[in-house]
Amino acid sequence: MRVIVAEDAPLLREGIVRVLSRAGLDVVAQAGDADELLSTTRAHHPDVIVVDIRMPPTNTDDGLRAALQLRADDPALGVLILSQYLETAYARELFEAGVEGVGYLLKDRVGDIDRFVDSVLRVGEGDSVLDPDVVAQLVGRHQAAGPMTGLTDRERAVVSLMAQGRSNLAIAAALHLSGASVEKHIRSIFTKLDLPTDPDTHRRVLTVLAYLQSPS
Amino acid sequence: MCRKGWCRSWRVADTVGVGGRGRWLPALLVVGVGVTAVEVAVLVAAGFGSWARWADWPNAWWVVLPALPIGWSFVAVGLFTWRRRPDNRVGPLMTAVGFGQFASALWMVPVSLVYTVGLVVATWFVGVLAHLLLTFPSGRLSGRADRVLVVAGYLAASACNLVSMFFADDTDGGPPGVRNLLLVRADDGLAALLGLVTGVLLVGLLAVTAVVLLYRWRWGTTAQRQALSPVLPVGASYVILAGLRLAFPGEVGLLGPLIALVAIPYVFLAGLMRIQFFQMRALGSLMTGLGDRSYTGDLPSTLAAALDDVRVRVVYWLPDQDRYTDHAGRSVDLPSDGSGQAVFPIERDGQRMGAVIVDDVVVAEESQLVTGLIGAVELAMDNQRLEAELRARVLELERSRADVIRVGEAQRRQLERDLHDGAQQQLVALRLRLGLIRQSLARSAGAGRGGVLPSDVGVQVDTAMDDLDAALAGLRELAHGLHPMLLSTRGLAVAVESLAARAPVPVHVEVRVHGRLPEATESAAYFVIAESLTNIAKHAAATGATVTVREQSGRLLVEVRDDGVGGADPTGAGLVGLAARVAGLDGHLRIGASAQGGTVVQARIPLPADRAEG
Numbered sequence: 034m035r036v037i038v039a040e041d042a043p044l045l046r047e048g049i050v051r052v053l054s055r056a057g058l059d060v061v062a063q064a065g066d067a068d069e070l071l072s073t074t075r076a077h078h079p080d081v082i083v084v085d086i087r088m089p090p091t092n093t094d095d096g097l098r099a100a101l102q103l104r105a106d107d108p109a110l111g112v113l114i115l116s117q118y119l120e121t122a123y124a125r126e127l128f129e130a131g132v133e134g135v136g137y138l139l140k141d142r143v144g145d146i147d148r149f150v151d152s153v154l155r156v157g158e159g160d161s162v163l164d165p166d167v168v169a170q171l172v173g174r175h176q177a178a179g180p181m182t183g184l185t186d187r188e189r190a191v192v193s194l195m196a197q198g199r200s201n202l203a204i205a206a207a208l209h210l211s212g213a214s215v216e217k218h219i220r221s222i223f224t225k226l227d228l229p230t231d232p233d234t235h236r237r238v239l240t241v242l243a244y245l246q247s248p249s
Numbered sequence: 250m251c252r253k254g255w256c257r258s259w260r261v262a263d264t265v266g267v268g269g270r271g272r273w274l275p276a277l278l279v280v281g282v283g284v285t286a287v288e289v290a291v292l293v294a295a296g297f298g299s300w301a302r303w304a305d306w307p308n309a310w311w312v313v314l315p316a317l318p319i320g321w322s323f324v325a326v327g328l329f330t331w332r333r334r335p336d337n338r339v340g341p342l343m344t345a346v347g348f349g350q351f352a353s354a355l356w357m358v359p360v361s362l363v364y365t366v367g368l369v370v371a372t373w374f375v376g377v378l379a380h381l382l383l384t385f386p387s388g389r390l391s392g393r394a395d396r397v398l399v400v401a402g403y404l405a406a407s408a409c410n411l412v413s414m415f416f417a418d419d420t421d422g423g424p425p426g427v428r429n430l431l432l433v434r435a436d437d438g439l440a441a442l443l444g445l446v447t448g449v450l451l452v453g454l455l456a457v458t459a460v461v462l463l464y465r466w467r468w469g470t471t472a473q474r475q476a477l478s479p480v481l482p483v484g485a486s487y488v489i490l491a492g493l494r495l496a497f498p499g500e501v502g503l504l505g506p507l508i509a510l511v512a513i514p515y516v517f518l519a520g521l522m523r524i525q526f527f528q529m530r531a532l533g534s535l536m537t538g539l540g541d542r543s544y545t546g547d548l549p550s551t552l553a554a555a556l557d558d559v560r561v562r563v564v565y566w567l568p569d570q571d572r573y574t575d576h577a578g579r580s581v582d583l584p585s586d587g588s589g590q591a592v593f594p595i596e597r598d599g600q601r602m603g604a605v606i607v608d609d610v611v612v613a614e615e616s617q618l619v620t621g622l623i624g625a626v627e628l629a630m631d632n633q634r635l636e637a638e639l640r641a642r643v644l645e646l647e648r649s650r651a652d653v654i655r656v657g658e659a660q661r662r663q664l665e666r667d668l669h670d671g672a673q674q675q676l677v678a679l680r681l682r683l684g685l686i687r688q689s690l691a692r693s694a695g696a697g698r699g700g701v702l703p704s705d706v707g708v709q710v711d712t713a714m715d716d717l718d719a720a721l722a723g724l725r726e727l728a729h730g731l732h733p734m735l736l737s738t739r740g741l742a743v744a745v746e747s748l749a750a751r752a753p754v755p756v757h758v759e760v761r762v763h764g765r766l767p768e769a770t771e772s773a774a775y776f777v778i779a780e781s782l783t784n785i786a787k788h789a790a791a792t793g794a795t796v797t798v799r800e801q802s803g804r805l806l807v808e809v810r811d812d813g814v815g816g817a818d819p820t821g822a823g824l825v826g827l828a829a830r831v832a833g834l835d836g837h838l839r840i841g842a843s844a845q846g847g848t849v850v851q852a853r854i855p856l857p858a859d860r861a862e863g
Binding site: 045051093094117120122123146147166170 | 670673677682684685687688714717722734738739750751
């Protein structure tokens with residue numbers, strides 16, 4: 034899998050590149066600011082870009098905007114956003130640009146190397162990944178009304194793990210359930226959320242989107 | 250409007266002080282009482298005489314009786330006026346007319362010498378009366394024409410009887426047994442003629458005086474017009490009646506002028522009081538105008554409105570430019586001596602503030618008004634000066650407060666940036682390094698992906714990573730509290746949604762704001778909401794909260810309402826800081842109890858005027 038890493042802090046950028054390279058991914062380029070990200074992505078056509086939100090020139094949300102622009106140019110591009118901001122608003126913006134192959138992680142997560150590499154791969158393959166802390170904040174919101182209110186607590190826990198990008202097996206392990214009961218819960222969730230019943234990744238992604246877009 | 254000669258302006262320098270009146274008073278009274286006593290004796294003798302038929306004094310009653318009360322009227326009012334207005338000659342003149350009246354009855358005393366002298370001075374009072382009329386109400390003669398008239402009046406009044414007495418032999422009208430000591434040659438016809446001529450002259454002069462008065466009443470200064478209104482009709486009728494008396498000598502003819510004379514002192518008094526009244530009213534109106542809430546600082550307009558047509562100018566002194574200016578800032582030169590205007594400098598605490606320029610005439614005739622005026626102008630100028638200083642100070646304070654707030658904001662942003670680029674970044678890198686260490690450990694221990702490390706070191710690494718996570722979370726919160734980047738990048742509405750999401754109670758959010766607001770305003774509104782939600786989480790024991798932000802009448806209204814237990818402490822550091830921040834934007838923060846028992850925090854912040862609403 035071909036990756037471009039965009040991060041303005043050089044130490045961190047090198048660390049990420051090293052981690053990804055050791056895991057076998059092909060880091061075709063690096064970028065230190067938004068403009069560089071744009072130019073290298075257009076030049077190299079990677080599968081995934083790993084982008085820090087806050088980068089030069091304005092050091093506000095340049096990375097996010099550049100990523101969204103690249104995504105608009107090529108909807109198949111996988112975008113994994115790294116951020117030090119725990120803001121569901123940015124995640125929402127990202128997902129509004131399309132639910133396949135997008136991810137939002139706090140920068141801290143790069144230290145969980147295996148999980149991080151897994152997230153990059155999943156985003157590259159078209160899955161969606163949400164940082165557990167972001168998910169926790171979404172869970173913490175008190176929803177007046179919305180598709181989530183019809184779910185049981187267990188089902189909601191499954192959804193939150195799904196939103197984090199975990200596989201069914203991982204969900205089963207996390208919740209101490211069998212794989213079968215996880216699948217049962219998932220079917221129930223899809224029904225309650227009124228999603229079509231063909232089992233492919235799109236539904237999972239749609240679930241996550243529903244989760245994200247629920248009113249607070 | 251003052252025109253031509255009769256009321257021409259003149260120099261103020263000629264202030265004539267009539268001082269020492271205190272000494273004169275007892276002497277005057279003694280003389281007055283003495284003369285009265287004599288004349289009363291005459292009356293008594295005449296009355297007794299006719300009754301006893303040993304004397305024939307036909308005119309005694311007609312002449313003496315009216316003279317006494319008229320005389321005392323003039324003396325009383327004259328002394329009163331003299332006392333009240335010491336530097337006004339009207340007082341002494343009126344007193345003199347009174348004594349002139351006493352003198353005019355002296356010729357009834359049955360002593361030849363007194364009879365003769367009495368006849369000569371009998372008409373003196375007319376001259377004094379003319380003088381009085383011409384100087385009324387200021388007590389000053391206003392030009393050469395006036396002076397000529399007065400002198401002519403005195404001459405005529407003295408000569409009136411004198412010349413005819415050289416030839417008059419007829420003493421029938423007088424007391425019994427007297428002789429005309431001034432008789433030169435008996436010629437009754439000539440005496441009568443001379444008497445008539447001088448009489449006509451006198452009446453003519455009186456008529457001219459009356460015309461002058463009429464002119465002044467129509468076109469004179471304000472004071473003249475006000476004072477002469479009551480005087481003129483009476484004065485004019487006196488003149489007419491005196492003239493008629495010449496035509497119809499006899500007792501009946503006496504009655505007319507007598508009645509007019511009785512009235513004159515009182516109308517004079519009325520005239521003087523009228524001036525006083527109008528001056529007080531003008532000053533009162535001026536003071537009210539200056540103290541009025543709607544007083545705009547336009548001193549000349551307020552003066553003009555209060556004082557009718559009194560010609561007064563106010564000029565301001567600019568110390569740093571060393572010149573006088575008018576209200577609009579144009580340069581003004583002070584009038585020089587002799588230009589007919591007087592200058593009164595206005596100073597406070599030794600500092601020159603300006604000056605009042607008044608026509609000489611006004612100063613002469615309405616000195617009390619001018620004094621009051623200067624006092625009022627002084628107050629007003631001082632007020633203006635203080636107000637200007639105050640405004641400058643307030644402006645300075647507001648600016649410095651705005652600076653402080655701005656600098657504080659900038660510092661916070663810098664701190665957030667330093668945190669982000671510094672400590673946070675480093676800790677993330679450190680965590681990555683720990684992660685790599687863990688990976689190496691896992692590989693060397695042979696554990697699978699994401700597996701639990703058996704060794705002690707592994708546990709320690711895991712613990713270290715957890716600690717780092719906590720530190721990073723803490724730093725994240727800290728940075729967020731310093732400056733929420735979302736607010737700058739996405740605006741108030743999104744940032745408030747984010748705040749609501751973090752709150753431990755359900756928060757209903759309604760933000761109706763179009764577009765972005767000024768940075769400082771968004772920041773203040775955001776932190777009001779953030780602090781309020783924090784307080785709700787900590788103290789309120791609420792089940793829910795509502796946040797509304799909307800624009801109304803050029804202001805941003807922010808409200809945070811909860812249904813908790815209430816009792817917010819407005820003196821807490823957070824709220825005090827918020828109040829200061831809101832106040833620094835000319836806004837207002839209010840914390841109160843809601844009807845349901847919880848707390849309501851409201852902030853109102855003015856928005857820029859050029860912002861389109863809706």
